[in-house]
Amino acid sequence: MLNLEFSESMIRLQQGVKMVARQVLRPISRKYDLLEHVYPRELDAFRGAPLFSRSKKKQDKDRPPGDTKDPIGTNLAQILSVEAMSWGDCGMLMSFPNAGVGNAALVAVGTDDQVEKFGRLWIAFANTEPEAGSDAGAISTTAELDGDSWVLNGEKIFVTCADRCDALIVWATLDKSAGKSGIKPFLVEKQTPGLAMTRLENKCGLRASDTGTFVLNDCRIPKENLLGSAKIEQTTEGFKGVMKTFDMTRPMVAAMATGLAGAALDLVREKMEQNGIVLDYHGGPNAVSAMQKEFYRMEAHLEAMRQLTYRSAWMADDGQPNNLEASMAKAKAGRWATLIAQKSCELLGPLGISTQELAEKWMRDVKIMDIFEGTGQIQHLIIARHILGLSSRELK
Numbered sequence: 570m571l572n573l574e575f576s577e578s579m580i581r582l583q584q585g586v587k588m589v590a591r592q593v594l595r596p597i598s599r600k601y602d603l604l605e606h607v608y609p610r611e612l613d614a615f616r617g618a619p620l621f622s623r624s625k626k627k628q629d630k631d632r633p634p635g636d637t638k639d640p641i642g643t644n645l646a647q648i649l650s651v652e653a654m655s656w657g658d659c660g661m662l663m664s665f666p667n668a669g670v671g672n673a674a675l676v677a678v679g680t681d682d683q684v685e686k687f688g689r690l691w692i693a694f695a696n697t698e699p700e701a702g703s704d705a706g707a708i709s710t711t712a713e714l715d716g717d718s719w720v721l722n723g724e725k726i727f728v729t730c731a732d733r734c735d736a737l738i739v740w741a742t743l744d745k746s747a748g749k750s751g752i753k754p755f756l757v758e759k760q761t762p763g764l765a766m767t768r769l770e771n772k773c774g775l776r777a778s779d780t781g782t783f784v785l786n787d788c789r790i791p792k793e794n795l796l797g798s799a800k801i802e803q804t805t806e807g808f809k810g811v812m813k814t815f816d817m818t819r820p821m822v823a824a825m826a827t828g829l830a831g832a833a834l835d836l837v838r839e840k841m842e843q844n845g846i847v848l849d850y851h852g853g854p855n856a857v858s859a860m861q862k863e864f865y866r867m868e869a870h871l872e873a874m875r876q877l878t879y880r881s882a883w884m885a886d887d888g889q890p891n892n893l894e895a896s897m898a899k900a901k902a903g904r905w906a907t908l909i910a911q912k913s914c915e916l917l918g919p920l921g922i923s924t925q926e927l928a929e930k931w932m933r934d935v936k937i938m939d940i941f942e943g944t945g946q947i948q949h950l951i952i953a954r955h956i957l958g959l960s961s962r963e964l965k
Contacts (some may be wrong), residue, residue: 579642585648590657595927598658599823601777602930606769608733609661614664644817644882648824650749652878655828656835659934660777662825669730670694670942671738671912673817680795693734695725695757703947704741710785712741712795714893719755719795721763721788727941731766731781733757738796741786744776754796754862754885763788775932787962816885816895823898824937826906830871833907833913833931837864840917860916867909874902893955900948910935 575583593611601609654662662668672693675684701707721741728737736758744751757764768782805938838848846860854862881894910932914921921928939945954964 573663576642579646582646582812583653586650587656588654590654594654594657594661598661598927599930600776601658601661603776605771605776606732606779608779609664609926612661613730632932642883642886644820644885648820648878648882651821651824652828652831652875653846655825656832657828658777659825659829659938660775662808663731663775663778666691666733669734670818671734671736673821674738675756675796678861679756683756683793683796687736690735691730691733692756692759693728693730693737695728695737695739697727698724700727703944706752708740708742708752709745710739710741711745712743712755714792715789717792717843718789719792721755721757721785721790723785725783725785727770727784728781729778729941732769732779737764738782755790756794757785757788757790761788761790772781774930774935775937778854816892819895819948820881820885820891821898822879822938822942823874823881823895823902826902826935827871827874827878828873829931829935829938830867830902830906831858831912833928834864834867834871836926836928837913837916840920863912863916867912870901870905871909872904874898877901893952896943896948896951896955899942900945900952902944903948906935907939933949 589638596722597609597611601607645774653660654665656802665687669692671694672688672690674694675687675692679687696705696708698708698710700709710721710725713720721739723741725737725739736756739755739757740752741755742751743753763786765786766781767784770780770782772780841848841860841864846858848861848864849857850865852867857865877894881891881898884891884894910928914928914932917926917928919925921932923929943951950964953959957964
């Protein structure tokens with residue numbers, strides 16, 4: 570059963586993070602939108618504390634076997650933090666040290682020793698390739714065992730925090746003929762010979778976060794940098810690590826979209842009230858202005874986004890598989906945050922396209938949230954497979 574009441578500690582967390590978003594991120598949001606590829610040094614104050622942690626697992630050693638519930642609600646707490654931070658600035662949230670998607674992947678698929686060893690690094694997630702985007706199973710980057718080292722060759726594109734990260738988690742195949750079963754994650758530190766960043770993208774939105782391309786040319790890493798089981802023959806579990814990572818990060822993308830959409834609606838509400846437009850929730854839908862009606866409609870979708878996102882995080886904390894719910898949250902939030910940001914610009918009139926306010930920036934930032942971590946179309950495909958009980962081979 571989903572409990573919609575937050576604990577006092579979660580409410581304090583949400584309020585505290587919102588204050589950071591308001592006082593630290595929002596004032597410099599425009600600055601780093603203009604200074605693309607420049608790292609926000611103001612974020613160094615948060616360096617050192619990883620967003621993703623396994624510390625709670627160490628406290629649960631005395632729990633009954635098979636009990637995977639998280640009594641302290643770590644996933645939901647992260648979602649609340651991400652939503653509040655995204656109200657401030659999504660691009661800078663993605664530039665927080667030690668909070669890369671690769672850090673989530675490390676926690677999802679690494680051993681306890683590997684999390685302990687690499688957890689303090691800022692880790693990027695290198696999965697997408699020129700010929701492998703939505704179909705992550707089409708990865709062609711190779712990994713070959715040579716003595717006590719793995720040798721990696723391939724190209725990875727659209728890597729978030731490419732220039733700023735300390736290391737990458739590179740997904741590569743041990744055996745292309747084995748398909749998804751041959752895919753494994755490898756941790757590659759930035760200074761490793763054979764790894765080169767060859768391009769930084771100039772983007773429409775999320776300009777405070779850098780995105781780049783890496784080429785691996787006979788890149789040699791230690792044998793123990795294969796994440797997860799050291800028994801290489803157990804390749805059937807490799808690709809599941811990609812999906813397990815997405816089950817953690819898709820709700821976070823949904824929370825980002827929810828935070829941004831909330832910021833857009835807060836601005837619209839503020840401007841409406843300044844112009845004497847009173848939001849009256851007691852009247853019928855046909856007894857209000859077109860602007861009010863549009864606002865109520867967007868607000869209802871925002872609440873639906875929020876509840877889907879919270880549910881997916883709560884299920885993870887409750888030890889329940891959340892693959893379906895993570896995709897539902899991502900699909901709903903990615904799509905409707907885009908529509909809310911666009912409509913907010915329309916309702917704001919000239920202010921919606923002026924740099925006097927952040928509305929036009931939010932409209933540029935939001936579109937990627939319907940694309941990365943699996944496009945909206947892919948999320949609908951995953952949802953359909955769950956509902957119809959079909960495999961990926963049966964429904965493509």
